[in-house]
Each structure stands twice: as structure tokens, then as C-alpha cells.
Amino acid sequence: MSSAAFPDNIDQAEIRFLVEKNADGIIVVDDEGVVLFANPACEAMFGRAPESLIGSPVGIPLVAGETTEITLHKPGGAQVEAEIRVVHTNWGRRPARLASIRDISARKAIEEQLRHASKMEAIGKLTAGIAHDFNNLLTVVLGNLELAQRQNEQEPLARILDNATRGARRAAVLTERLLAFSRRKPLEPKLINANVLVCGMSDLLRQTLGETITVQTVIADNLWPIEVDPTELETAILNLAVNARDAMPKGGEVIIETANTELDEAFAPLDAEVKPGPYVLISVTDTGTGMAPEVLRQVFEPFFTTKLDGRGTGLGLSQVYGFVKQSGGHVKLYSELNRGTTAKIYLPKADAKMAPHQTEYPDHRSGRLPVALPGEAVLVVEDDDDVRVYTVSSLRNLGYVVFEASDAAAAVQILKCEPSIRLLLTDLGLPGGMDGKALAMRAQSIRRDLQVLITTAYAGNVLIHEGRLDRGIDLLSKPFTLSALANRVRQMLDRYEPPNRTPGHILVVDDELLLRMMLVDALSDDGYRLEEAGSFAQALEKLDSIGGSLSGAVVDLGLPDQPGDLLVSAIRTIKPNIPIILTTGYSDRDTTKRFSADERIRILMKPFDPYLVVDALRRLEGQPPTSANLR
Amino acid sequence: MSNFLLRLYIAGRSATSQRAQSNLYALRSLIGPEWRVEIVDVLSEPELAEQAGILATPTLSYEHPERPRRIIGDLSDAKRVVEFLGIEVKEKYA
Incomplete structure (x- = not known):
């Protein structure tokens, strides 16, 4: 000293x-x-x-x-x-x-959080990259399968192609979930009240979770509005509920709660990405087996699963994580072994200025119901007599010509005899070995242009997420209201444009040769004349030579030399009004927003069915929707 | 035989615990094969740690009957560890 x-x-x-x-x-x-x-x-x-x-x-x-x-x-x-x-x-x-x-406990905890966050970020980037490339490949695979199916008339080969297509679609669903995790999935945020959504799900949840599990919903009064993609939120809640179910093989209780809550500075530092402020809390609690801390740390990582024998993809919680983060929210899991697990989703309260007096939610439309055009025929397939009688009479009241069947075999017979039928409305669960989905496929193999609306009392979202539905097949969840039925039927029938059109001159721009070839095939099948380009520079040359006669364009957003955005501007200076289809392997809200002002632009996610591109083009160049109830 | 026992107390799989373990294994090459090494995880065997009066991890304990010695830290300086424990470094291993 x-x-x-x-x-x-x-x-x-x-x-x-x-x-x-x-x-x-x-x-x-x-x-x-x-x-x-x-x-x-x-x-x-x-x-x-x-x-x-x-x-x-x-x-x-x-x-x-x-x-x-x-x-x-x-x-x-x-x-x-x-x-x-x-x-x-x-x-x-x-x-x-x-x-x-x-x-240094506090410092270590923050370091650990940051480390975890950056790890998730890195996995996210990796995942997004893989999913993007995969989507391109799947587009080629699915598209060519579709082309083959259309040209094929042999029954055994059709089945093989069907199987291949189903496999590829499942791969597409997985890539979609990967995109969801990496926060690159395009969301369609809407102003909603989470209470309405949660209550609307209670039947679905009861059906999905089975009889041994009781579902309790605890709803907060005056819940703040949130602005999120309702479908994704439903999926997130369903994913959490399915995990809850799997944690309770002998049954138990699932409690879904909503609440208004403020996350303050004291909570925020725990996670670098959390902003303090008002949030709506949606929590899903189970009384199941719970998770050990080591498991808890990894649950949000893609492909991490504790479920045995391949029951889980390991992407359920990844979807929850990706969706919540992409929506500006926060997700937290609390779990104790043998006590249970609580998952808490915090979603930011929507800006009061944007909040309308009444919150919007699908299927709550008012006003007059859209009715049938003269002669429009519908086939209703339903094994429950009461439901069938109700559906048939509702549709007749709306002016439709209605045929009915109580099983798939009868339905196929009717379809073969009645060429006027334009829409098949079928229950998913049908007796006799062929369910609604199989019937839909069979029906569309008989009649390519047939629209199919499948009704189901449960697991609508599960069905969508575990096996994407075909083109021209839509889902309507039971119980449905008359207005939901009227709107959906009208909407599906309006999808098909009237004939008598002259297909124009289309520029297809994509650097992926196989993908471009596939689009060219599909579009030329439909009568279009085509120009191709593999880069921004080539596309400009084409524009210079044929720009005047151009009637539409299909543009990949990710071009090798310049962003697709620039090409859109270039096209627009020559042709302010032609339809443009933008394709993208991953898009975010920004992309959708950037082009939302231009009504003549449609954005399609890869992988896409090449005929969807055709449909989208046709719709853009065709007549405006005839019904005011269309989206 | 008990004279040749080194017991390492660690806490789960934390970074320092893992570092101490690998340092200890490296250290064995300095002291010869007659030394036994035992790892005690205080998280899974708290009563052992309690009995031994372990206050911190990683702690390396040389259970000598007359002169027990303990070292706290990740054992990264092998030579000093050996020196403190009063273990003679075998020439052929040094």
C-alpha cells in the first residue's frame, strides 16, 4: 500500500x-x-x-x-x-x-439471451436460404407433374402422378413452415379481436384434442385489438394445443386465456427484441408432462421434436416462434416437469388510430347475400341428413339448381350424368371408403373445370397445413352460416372467366431455366404467345423489340443482375396497365406493401402451380368480379 | 490407493465445468496412470457436495488423509495445479 x-x-x-x-x-x-x-x-x-x-x-x-x-x-x-x-x-x-x-449472473443471463437470439437468427437465415432454393425446385417438380397430369389419359399413370404430386406438395408445406419460422412467410395482417378468434376456435379445438381433454377458455373483457394474420394466429394456437394434447396422453385440461398486459422495462431486457409497451397476451396452458430445462431451450429450433415415431415434424413451435416474431410480438414458454406447460404469446396492441369501431373478422359480412346466376348447378354431398337438408334448401333458396348425394359413389354417378354441375360441395368425412378429398380428386379427374368446396367440422387448418389442397378446392369450416355459404359458393363460381378472349403476348422473366420452360409450356397451352428472358438485361432487350405488343408479364423478383422491382418499373413506363405476375421464393410484408398500390400486379409465392399463373393472368386481364362480395 | 484420487466438483454442463473437465483429463498425462479421477456433478449429487463443504465449482479436491488440498478454477494452468496439490510430476510424463 x-x-x-x-x-x-x-x-x-x-x-x-x-x-x-x-x-x-x-x-x-x-x-x-x-x-x-x-x-x-x-x-x-x-x-x-x-x-x-x-x-x-x-x-x-x-x-x-x-x-x-x-x-x-x-x-x-x-x-x-x-x-x-x-x-x-x-x-x-x-x-x-x-x-x-x-x-456476473445478470450479465451472463443477457449474454445467454443474445447468444440464443443470434443462434435463432442464424438458423433462420440458413432455413430461409434452403427454403427459397427448395421452393424453386418444387415449383419445377410440381409444375411438370401438373403438366404431365393434364396431358395424360391413362388411369394407372394418373395414380402414379397423383402420388408424386402429393409427395411434392407435402414437401412444399414443409418449406412453407420453414419460411414461417424464418419470418419470411408473407402475412396478411388484419385488425382482429383475439377473443373472437379464440372463441371461434373452441369447437375445432375440442374436436382436435379429443374427448379426454377438456378445453377451457378464459376471455378478458375489453381486449385490445391486434393486427396480425388471423390464419397464422389460429395455426399458432392450434400448434400449441396439439403439443398440449401430446403432453397429456392420459387426458387433462387445456386452458386458453386472453388478457391485456403491459410489458415493461423489467421484462424487456430479458429479450433484446422485446419492446416495452401494451400487448395482448394469449396463453395456452396444459396439465401435461412438462419439459426439462434442456428441452425448453431448444424447442423453438426447426426440426427439434420430442415426439416419437415420426409423429412430429419439429416445426410446430417453429411456426409459433416465426409468426409471433414476424408480427412484432414475443413468445415465452414456462414449463415444469410433471406439472405442465404454459405458452405465452404476446402480440402488440394495434394502434388505436387504426382501430375501427368494430373489429373485422371473416364470415361476419353483412348486407344482401349473393345469389345464383340462372341455371348454375351445384352438387351437395353430405352423409348427415340434417346438414344435407339444410345445405340443399339454403342453396335452393339462393337460386341454385341443387343435386344431392349422401356418399361419394352416388356423387360420382351424378357428376357423370349432369354436365351442368359447376361446383361440388362435399363433406370431408364420408362413409364408404372415399372421403371428401378423394371424391374431389376423382371429380376433378372427370371434370377438370369443376370447383370443389369441402366442408369439415374439424381440423380445417390441420388439413390445409398437412396437405395443401388442390387448385379449385376450397375449405368451408362447419358450422357455417348461410352468408358464409352464399359468399363462398358465389366466390368460387366467379373464379371462372367467361370464354371468348384473345390470349396476348406475354414476357416470362426468370433466371431458373427449368422454371421458365415450365411457365412457357403452361402459358402456350393456354394460347399465349411468349417471350423469354433470363435476366434483367435480356428482359430490357425484349421490351425494346416487342414492348408495344406486350399484353402481360411474369417476373421473378430475384433476378441475377437487377431486382425484379426495377423491371416492373421499366414495364410500367411502356405499358402502365398490363397485368404483371410477380413470383418470389420468399416475400415479406414489405414486398406485398410495395406493390399493393398497383392493382394490376399479383404476387405468387413459389412453389406455384403453373396454372395458377395462367389463372392469375386471366383474372387480371379479364372482367372485374361480378359480385361485390368478392375479396 | 485413496492417496491417488482427484475429485472434480462441477455444476452441470456449464462452459466452465466442461473446460475444467477437459483440463483435468489433459493434466492426467502429467501425473501418471495411478491417479484416479472422479467427477461429481453438484447439481445431480448435491448431498455429496454438501458433505464435502463445496462452496464453488469447479473445485478440484485431492483427498489426502493428512493434507487434503483444494483448488478453485478451471485448472487451465496445469503445472501450477500440480504444484499446489503437491504432486510430484513424473519425469517420464513431464
């Missing part, structure tokens, strides 16, 4: 005071590692009174370099992460070591 550091007027007691008041713990140990002294700050770190530490054989702290990190264990099992420094000193004229101990 140099006298310069301590002026003469500082006495021994004051120096001792410094040691006692020091926020860092200070202990002195002798050559055998036995504690000779501990200052008061040690009490909080060791969980023991300083006096009781004296005499304990704690050991000699050996530090290579300046500091080292150790863990202190308090009685009862609590732990403190600490950083220690050691200096040689004397104590009572004997050589000793002084260890200065700093509690």
Missing part, C-alpha cells in the same frame, strides 16, 4: 470500511485454502454469513490470466455466476491470497 494512495488523514478504520462496503465479495484464504476473512458482500454471494465462512476449506483460487469464472453454490441449490481475481498478500504476517469476487 503506497502512502500516496492513502493520505495521512485516512486512518486504519476508514480503510477497513472500504473493504467492508465494497460491492464485490472479498475473501482471504491461507496456503491451505482455508478462509481467513470474508467481507459482508460475500453473504449475498455465498448465501452464508461471513463469520460462518471463516475456517471453511474453500480451496485455493487458481487464476490463469487476470480473471476466471466460477459458480458459487448457495445452501438450497441456488447458484451465482461469479468472476474472480486473485492477488498474493499477507494476512497476520503469513502469506495468503485475496480473491475479489464479482456477481
